[in-house]
Amino acid sequence: MLGLVAGLAGLGISVYLTVVHYSTIALACPANAVVNCEQVLASSFAVIGGSGVPTSAAGIVWFVVSSALAAATWRARGPRLARAQLAWSAIGLVTVVYLVYVEIVLLGAVCIWCSAAHLMVLVIFLVALARLPEDRVAS
Amino acid sequence: MRRPVSRTPSWVPPVAVVGVLALLVAAFLVIRWYTTPVAPPPLNIDATQLVVSSITSLPASEFDAVGKGSANNLIKAVSGSLLTGSNGRPEVFYFGAEYCPYCAAERWPIIIALSRFGTFSGLKTTSSSSTDIYANTPTFTFHNATYSSQYIDFAAVETTDREQKPLESPTPAQQALVSQYDTSGSIPFVDFGNRYASSGASYLPDVLSGMTWQAIADSLAQPGSAQSKAILGSANLITATVCRLTADQPAAVCSSPSIQAIEKTLG
Numbered sequence: 001m002l003g004l005v006a007g008l009a010g011l012g013i014s015v016y017l018t019v020v021h022y023s024t025i026a027l028a029c030p031a032n033a034v035v036n037c038e039q040v041l042a043s044s045f046a047v048i049g050g051s052g053v054p055t056s057a058a059g060i061v062w063f064v065v066s067s068a069l070a071a072a073t074w075r076a077r078g079p080r081l082a083r084a085q086l087a088w089s090a091i092g093l094v095t096v097v098y099l100v101y102v103e104i105v106l107l108g109a110v111c112i113w114c115s116a117a118h119l120m121v122l123v124i125f126l127v128a129l130a131r132l133p134e135d136r137v138a139s
Numbered sequence: 140m141r142r143p144v145s146r147t148p149s150w151v152p153p154v155a156v157v158g159v160l161a162l163l164v165a166a167f168l169v170i171r172w173y174t175t176p177v178a179p180p181p182l183n184i185d186a187t188q189l190v191v192s193s194i195t196s197l198p199a200s201e202f203d204a205v206g207k208g209s210a211n212n213l214i215k216a217v218s219g220s221l222l223t224g225s226n227g228r229p230e231v232f233y234f235g236a237e238y239c240p241y242c243a244a245e246r247w248p249i250i251i252a253l254s255r256f257g258t259f260s261g262l263k264t265t266s267s268s269s270t271d272i273y274a275n276t277p278t279f280t281f282h283n284a285t286y287s288s289q290y291i292d293f294a295a296v297e298t299t300d301r302e303q304k305p306l307e308s309p310t311p312a313q314q315a316l317v318s319q320y321d322t323s324g325s326i327p328f329v330d331f332g333n334r335y336a337s338s339g340a341s342y343l344p345d346v347l348s349g350m351t352w353q354a355i356a357d358s359l360a361q362p363g364s365a366q367s368k369a370i371l372g373s374a375n376l377i378t379a380t381v382c383r384l385t386a387d388q389p390a391a392v393c394s395s396p397s398i399q400a401i402e403k404t405l406g
Contacts, residue, residue: 039272097163104167108175109272122160126153 003085003127004074007067010120014059017041017113021054029112040111045102055099059117062092066124073131082131089125096121176349178266178275186353187264191279193356194247195254201371203397204362208372210248210341214380216406217320219333224292229334229384233281233295234317235327238268238303241340242327243278244347247355248373249329250279255378255392256385257288264352268301273344277352282306290385291332298326329377332384335405341376342369375401 020027021041029037040046046055069085096118103110182190224230233249235242243266250259261284267276281295296309309317321328325338346369347355358366379401382393392398 036272097160100164101167104164105171105174107272108171108274122157126156129152129156130149132152 001074003070003124004067006120006123006127007063007070010117010124011060011063011067013113013117013120014056014063017056017117018054018060021046021056027113034110035112036109037111037113039109040103040107040114043102043107045099045106056117062088062095063117063120066092070124070127077131082128086125086128086132089121089128092121093125175274178269179277179351181266182264182352187262187279190264190352190356191250191259191262193353194251194359195259197251197359197371199391199395201360201362201367202375202378203395205367205371205375206397207375207401208368209365210369210372210376212376212404213337213339213341214331214335214376214405215337217330217333217336219319222316222330222333224294226292228288228290228292229332230292230294230330231332231381231384232313232316232330233293233327234309234313234321234329235281235295235297236299236303237265237280237282237297237301237306238271238299239326240267240271240273240276240344241325242297243267243273243276244340244342244344244369245327245329245373246278246281247347247370248341248377251359251370251374252377252381253286253288253291253293256290256381256389257286257293259284259286261285265301267344268303273348276344276347277350277355278347290388291381331380334384335380341373380405 017027019025027037027041029035031038041054047053048055048058066085066088069081069088073081073085099114100118103114222230222232231253235245237243250262253259262279262281263283265278265280267273267278269275280297282297282300284295286293294313296307296313298305298307298309300306316330316333317328320330320333320336321338323338327340328336328338330336346365350358350366355366355370358364359370361367362371375397378392379398382388382398382402383405385393387393393402
């Protein structure tokens with residue numbers, strides 16, 4: 001249940017950031033020495049591979065799949081589904097580590113909306129980790 | 140016979156993951172701290188004069204070679220009664236702060252562009268805040284600087300120093316301009332005679348990261364350098380805008396092909 005809630009919350013954040021990217025809506029975000037969403041989202045790292053597609057669009061795809069996996073494991077538990085969820089969330093977590101590196105080291109600014117989405121990825125990963133099959137036995 | 144193996148307590152893996160992530164974030168912060176450039180000491184008067192002379196005596200061919208360069212044109216047409224300065228000439232009004240890294244970046248092209256119409260005196264070197272993004276960006280300050288020109292007037296307000304302590308306050312009339320035309324609240328804000336206005340920097344300050352004033356001045360002599368493309372490209376945008384205010388005077392500046400080409404793109 002927690003994984004599904006985190007997935008939907010992350011999806012909402014990603015949709016918001018993507019809508020802001022493609023529109024003239026001002027991003028609700030304070031700007032100071034540490035937090036500066038505009039600085040992060042205006043950087044070349046905010047789009048995928050130099051295209052015009054925002055990184056948050058990839059976040060939408062990731063959170064949709066993650067939410068689907070969370071919903072599936074909620075309805076029917078099984079080791080294969082749990083491992084798939086763990087593998088998918090591990091991909092997300094590695095990506096988050098890279099994006100946090102970009103924010104702190106390369107840009108020197110943190111986007112709080114991005115950080116909220118990153119936190120949802122971490123929650124999803126921890127939930128998936130906790131759901132690893134516990135039926136491993138040794139003879 | 141099967142027997143359960145002794146398992147790791149269930150709380151250990153999540154705590155270990157969070158711990159590793161915390162260590163990574165701490166490592167990132169340390170890397171950032173070590174790679175952030177330190178504030179270069181301000182230059183003395185003679186060294187400052189050398190740098191200012193260098194960047195304000197670039198040949199016209201240098202500006203033509205760069206054109207718009209890598210500058211992002213933030214200058215928008217605005218409407219209002221012509222803003223004139225204390226000498227009755229069209230006024231360029233700058234509103235910024237010494238701590239602000241975007242102001243630090245934008246002062247370079249402002250000084251270079253306006254020096255094609257007149258002369259600055261009393262410019263001093265400084266750097267943007269050491270605790271803001273693009274920390275310690277080398278620049279100049281308009282605080283206590285003066286400008287004279289037979290074509291335009293120039294007024295500047297630096298609201299705070301690099302420590303964000305109050306420095307100068309706008310007059311009510313200047314504050315009204317900021318309120319009317321700088322609706323985003325971004326600095327630097329530049330009003331070109333109430334005909335054009337810009338908010339923000341026309342290039343990112345990281346192009347100046349870790350450089351000294353002299354190194355930046357030297358890089359402007361090379362049209363292909365990243366600094367030339369950013370700073371001289373921005374200066375050409377400002378020059379073309381000012382040429383609109385002065386009816387393309389002086390001709391030696393405003394009639395150049397690159398300035399004329401940019402003027403056609405202005406609204």
